[in-house]
Amino acid sequence: MKGSSKNGVLLLLIPAVVFIFLLFVYPFCYGLYTSLTKADGTFTFANYIRFFTTPREIRTIWVTLGIAVPVTLLAVGLAVPLSYYMRRGIKGEKIISFFLIVPVTLGTVLVSEGMLTFMGPNGWLNQLLMALHLVQKPVQFTHNYAGVAISVGLQGFPYAFLMLLGYVSGINPDLEKASQMLGANKWQTFWKILFPLMVPGIAISFCLNFVMAFSVYPSAVLLGQPSGPQRVIALAAYQMAFEKFNFNAASAISMIMAAIELVVIAVVLAWRNKMYKGASIVGKG
Amino acid sequence: MKDFKRISVRRMSKRFGEKTAVDDFSIEFGKEEFVTFLGPSGCGKSTALNCITGLIPITSGEIFIDDECIDDSKTSVPPEKREFGMVFQNYALFPHLTVKENIAFGLKLRKLPRSEVDKRVGDALKMVHLEGYASKFPSQMSGGEQQRVAIARCIVLEPRLLLLDEPLSNLDAKLRVELRYELKALHERLKVTTIYVTHDQTEALALSDRIVVLKLGKIQQIGSPQVIFSDPANPFVADFVGYKNAWKGKIESLKEEGSSLSVKVRTAGILIESRVSYSEGDPRRKDLVEAFKTGKSVTTAIRPEDIVSGSQPGCNVFRCVADLVEYQGHANQISACIQGCEDERVDLRSVSQVGFGQFFEASVDPSKVLLFALPQTAQANSKGKAT
Secondary structure, eight states: OHHHHHHHHHHTTHHHHHHHIIIIIHHHHHHHHHHTBOTTSOBOSHHHHHHHHOHHHHHHHHHHHHHHHHHHHHHHHHHHHHHHHTTTOOTTHHHHHHHHHHHHHHOHHHHHHHHHHHTSTTSHHHHHHHHTTSOSSOOOOSSSHHHHHHHHHHHHHHHHHHHHHHHHHTSOHHHHHHHHHTTOOHHHHIIIIIHHHHHHHHHHHHHHHHHHHHTOOHHHHHHSOTTTTTOOHHHHHHHHHHTSOOHHHHHHHHHHHHHHHHHHHHHHHHHHHHHOOSOSSOSOO | OOOOSEEEEEEEEEEETTEEEEEEEEEEEETTOEEEEEOOTTSSHHHHHHHHHTSSOOSEEEEEETTEEEEOSSSBOOGGGTTEEEEOTTOOOOTTSOHHHHHHHHHHHTTOOHHHHHHHHHHHHHHTTOTTOTTOOGGGSOHHHHHHHHHHHHHTTOOSEEEEESTTTTSOHHHHHHHHHHHHHHHHHHOOOEEEEESOHHHHHHHOSEEEEEETTEEEEEEOHHHHHHSOSSHHHHHHTTOOBOOEEEEEEEEEETTEEEEEEEETTEEEEEEEOOOTTOHHHHHHHHHHHHTOEEEEEBOGGGEEESOOTTSEEEEEEEEEEEEOSSSEEEEEEETTEEEEEEEEEESSOOOTTOEEEEEEOGGGOEEEEOOSOHHHHHHHHHO
């Protein structure tokens, strides 16, 4: 009786397992296989060798990291103090959350298109800056690094913020009181108690944000110079697949992308384990 | 630790919008005293405690340590500078720090040399019987052990005032008693001035030098455990410390005999005799005389333990029918209906067996029947005191 009910529960896992297998395990293995073969199906490392011997391709890694790392750091860096400030709820919290979630729900393309006109040379932003005499002539916000970075940041920040807000507001408020009663001021309480307890949340939101930013594509095409300085790695893979019709080489590029992401995630999780060696609970007492 | 003689709280109030959580709260704590704030949930006892720590800013009033004003509702010394220690109901240990790091937290903030920190942490661990636990994390310990760490974390700093906010409420019954003994022993040994918040009268009676009974943010009575237990100031305190039998009635006759009053009350369908020793000048006596003259309602307060089954000479005797009998080991807890008055219930203890639905006689000595004049309404009562 007990055994059969246990088996029954395990059966509930089947849809999830099938789903993961069809949508992740199989495509991943197929991609790995494709990247290690020629078009005729013979084994080769040539796809990888070609990528790492072509300066124009290698450069895409640094271009993409150059966008993803600073933008993610900035997004998470801003989300930490803001979520700390809003941890007990503030007036207008719903409105703030609403405006943060809107860019996520509208999708990258629409937001990027909007930014193209809003931040363009004759857009409202430049008109405002000139009207306030902050600048003499229009500032270039589009078709360059700034445009891509702003767009990627705008997409990533809400995720980081909402995730961290959940983390901070889940920390037992008595821990702050206890720290204060033991003689710590607000600043010491933040650095010695709240921040270490936020580390797992910071690590996870950094990882998710980084992965999203590293696979940047629409923002780079619409708001950057996709043929030059903002030729990101996702674009390189796309061009390989659909302009040169070399799916094997394109697979190799996406495998390299995945590898870089995994390396960064491994570094972040190592940092987390170093910072947060303690309990697995978040201060619920 | 900076030495001091007394901590005085003067007319402290805390309002949250329209709601008054702590109302005109005044008390003095002598050094080394153990004072308990006792009351039901929502009576403002925890808020009062948090106001004294400075964690909740007060709306009006003053707090002094000897002549040093630490809070006058406008300027206040922040909690971290008051040198108070606080223990929380949910322990509030830092989950990412080991036991040793938790206890050393306050010492490190004070920039003490490492050898001194290690020594004092070791001493504190010994004091709460947790040697060998130094490198454990809070999540690896039981609730009782965690609360001991929390206590050690406070006393290691030798606070001027130790505040405990329902520290035993999250523990199971057996541990609660164990840790209560330890708290008592610790206080005997360290003599640290302590404020203890609880809703449990047993804890309050067992631990305190003085008890403060609170209701809706107002102090109802301050007194030693003996006074609170045997001489409650009003029906609320009486009910809270276990005088379960509160029957409303009217006074039929009242005789003043020196320091005591002899009263006959028509209540619960019967005539009950009461002999209360309220000395002259006692407001309770004045109110009863007043209630007799104006014909206002009064209420009895009788402990279940003071009512015995069977008829005793010279006692109030009433017939009742048992409708709830609970066996509690040393006695039976009986809830019964008084015959001739179905509305009023009597709670009593009986060592003899009484069956469900059985008629029996119960009696109570007149000197065990406390009487209080009832306030017109609870509201009129609180208004009268505030002005």
